[in-house]
Amino acid sequence: MQKIVIALAATLIASSALADEQVIKLKPGPGMDKVEANCGACHSLAYIPMNSPFLNAAGWDAAVNKMVNLLKAPIEPNDAKAIKEYLAKNYGG
Amino acid sequence: MKNMNRRHFLGTTAAAGAALTGGFGRLSEAAAAIAELTPGVPEGVGSYATMGTLPGKKPLIQLSDRPPNYEAPIEYLRTPITPNDQFYVRYHLSDIPEVDVKTYKIKVGGDGAATPIELTLADLKAMPAVEIAAVNQCSGNRRGLSKPHVQGVEWGYGAMGCARWKGARLKDILDKIGLKKETIEIGFNGADGPAVAATPDFIKSIPAWKAIEETTIVAYEMNGQPLPHFNGAPARVIVPGWTGTYWMKHVVEINALTKPETNFWMNPAYRIPVGKFPIRDRFLTQENAANTPITEIVVNSLITSHRDGAKVKAGKLTVSGMAWDGGYGIRSVEVSTDGGKTWGTAALGVDNGRFAFRPWSFDIAAKKGKNSVTVNATNKIGQSQTTELIFNPAGYHNNVMQNITLTA
Numbered sequence: 001m002q003k004i005v006i007a008l009a010a011t012l013i014a015s016s017a018l019a020d021e022q023v024i025k026l027k028p029g030p031g032m033d034k035v036e037a038n039c040g041a042c043h044s045l046a047y048i049p050m051n052s053p054f055l056n057a058a059g060w061d062a063a064v065n066k067m068v069n070l071l072k073a074p075i076e077p078n079d080a081k082a083i084k085e086y087l088a089k090n091y092g093g
Numbered sequence: 094m095k096n097m098n099r100r101h102f103l104g105t106t107a108a109a110g111a112a113l114t115g116g117f118g119r120l121s122e123a124a125a126a127i128a129e130l131t132p133g134v135p136e137g138v139g140s141y142a143t144m145g146t147l148p149g150k151k152p153l154i155q156l157s158d159r160p161p162n163y164e165a166p167i168e169y170l171r172t173p174i175t176p177n178d179q180f181y182v183r184y185h186l187s188d189i190p191e192v193d194v195k196t197y198k199i200k201v202g203g204d205g206a207a208t209p210i211e212l213t214l215a216d217l218k219a220m221p222a223v224e225i226a227a228v229n230q231c232s233g234n235r236r237g238l239s240k241p242h243v244q245g246v247e248w249g250y251g252a253m254g255c256a257r258w259k260g261a262r263l264k265d266i267l268d269k270i271g272l273k274k275e276t277i278e279i280g281f282n283g284a285d286g287p288a289v290a291a292t293p294d295f296i297k298s299i300p301a302w303k304a305i306e307e308t309t310i311v312a313y314e315m316n317g318q319p320l321p322h323f324n325g326a327p328a329r330v331i332v333p334g335w336t337g338t339y340w341m342k343h344v345v346e347i348n349a350l351t352k353p354e355t356n357f358w359m360n361p362a363y364r365i366p367v368g369k370f371p372i373r374d375r376f377l378t379q380e381n382a383a384n385t386p387i388t389e390i391v392v393n394s395l396i397t398s399h400r401d402g403a404k405v406k407a408g409k410l411t412v413s414g415m416a417w418d419g420g421y422g423i424r425s426v427e428v429s430t431d432g433g434k435t436w437g438t439a440a441l442g443v444d445n446g447r448f449a450f451r452p453w454s455f456d457i458a459a460k461k462g463k464n465s466v467t468v469n470a471t472n473k474i475g476q477s478q479t480t481e482l483i484f485n486p487a488g489y490h491n492n493v494m495q496n497i498t499l500t501a
């Protein structure tokens with residue numbers, strides 16, 4: 001499943017220069033690849049800058065937990081941890 | 094909805110978008126703040142948002158492309174009826190099929206139905222038709238203005254519009270299935286679905302009493318045209334007075350329910366704290382001690398003639414905009430140019446019915462320097478806008494009186 005998700009995310013990212021597709025350049029840093037592969041599999045990465053910088057570390061934790069627990073995003077626990085750390089560090093208030 | 098013939102995420106939309114926009118795509122990969130953003134939305138929105146062009150739409154503020162969330166700049170809200178190509182777009186899930194009208198069917202059933210049926214678009218059109226002008230406003234419109242900010246799609250002023258919706262009464266549809274007396278809610282599912290199968294499908298319900306109101310319809314026309322794809326083609330549910338979350342797009346299932354719908358999109362999503370807002374419509378089969386589903390739109394108004402900070406000429410100046418509410422109708426709109434100490438009464442424009450935008454206009458004498466303009470609408474049951482935000486975790490029902498500064 002994880003491989004499928006990553007492949008799909010890669011396809012989406014590669015396709016994102018097409019036409020009216022949104023181009024979101026995340027801030028480079030450890031965990032960015034996990035964010036692109038996992039978060040980007042289901043939705044635009046625009047949700048990250050959109051919800052910044054007001055979400056702090058606790059806010060980003062809650063956001064990722066909501067995605068995993070309520071919206072059932074298939075994210076491995078280690079990836080979820082890396083994603084939370086990346087978001088708090090790069091997009092936290 | 095999982096059994097539809099649907100396109101891939103980046104299928105026809107991207108291709109059609111390329112065709113319509115001549116393939117110019119993003120002007121630059123650089124993040125761009127745009128002038129159309131509502132002042133006060135989170136800083137991050139301005140770091141990337143651009144004007145995006147969906148097929149069949151004029152440029153709208155692109156908050157996200159997947160799922161598509163595009164809001165109208167205020168210039169698009171200057172007419173009492175919002176043209177289809179200027180109407181905002183809001184989705185929760187990113188797998189959005191192009192529904193084939195030839196094979197389209199609505200399954201009408203559920204455990205509260207004695208005789209389930211299927212309706213084609215032709216069946217729907219053969220039923221007695223009604224047309225209602227009504228505001229569709231996203232529950233989260235103005236979420237981006239919440240202080241403190243709250244998580245979600247950070248809408249400014251433009252996640253709303255008013256259209257004439259034509260279709261069949263939901264009540265007439267439910268009459269065909271022999272509604273059992275145990276029915277407490279009517280549930281809706283649309284053809285759109287999640288990117289991964291485990292994600293809860295977007296399913297909503299309304300109380301049975303709301304479903305059988307004369308004004309609740311299943312519409313196939315918007316402003317005299319077939320519904321645009323991005324506003325729910327071929328047919329969507331119209332719940333005048335209530336926020337957009339219940340107005341199921343691409344509706345493919347209507348279910349009479351004898352038990353409350355319990356999925357994520359009913360609970361915990363789309364909830365407001367109990368007792369905090371002056372709400373009349375209660376959704377009691379869903380209510381608990383702490384929270385309850387959002388129901389009717391709170392009374393509100395917007396200045397559409399000028400942006401905050403606009404440069405104007407000194408002298409007589411007409412400020413205008415729209416006012417609306419959850420279906421009681423607008424009684425009056427007041428404007429203050431002294432920060433709320435004194436108020437003048439605005440002239441009201443065309444009345445397209447109690448669910449529609451009510452245009453208003455007010456002449457001010459603009460002086461050299463800064464001119465403050467505050468607007469407050471009152472509905473026909475005496476409810477007015479608030480001066481302070483009623484904070485809630487999802488950023489719903491923001492009807493704080495708008496205040497702008499015009500500089501002459």
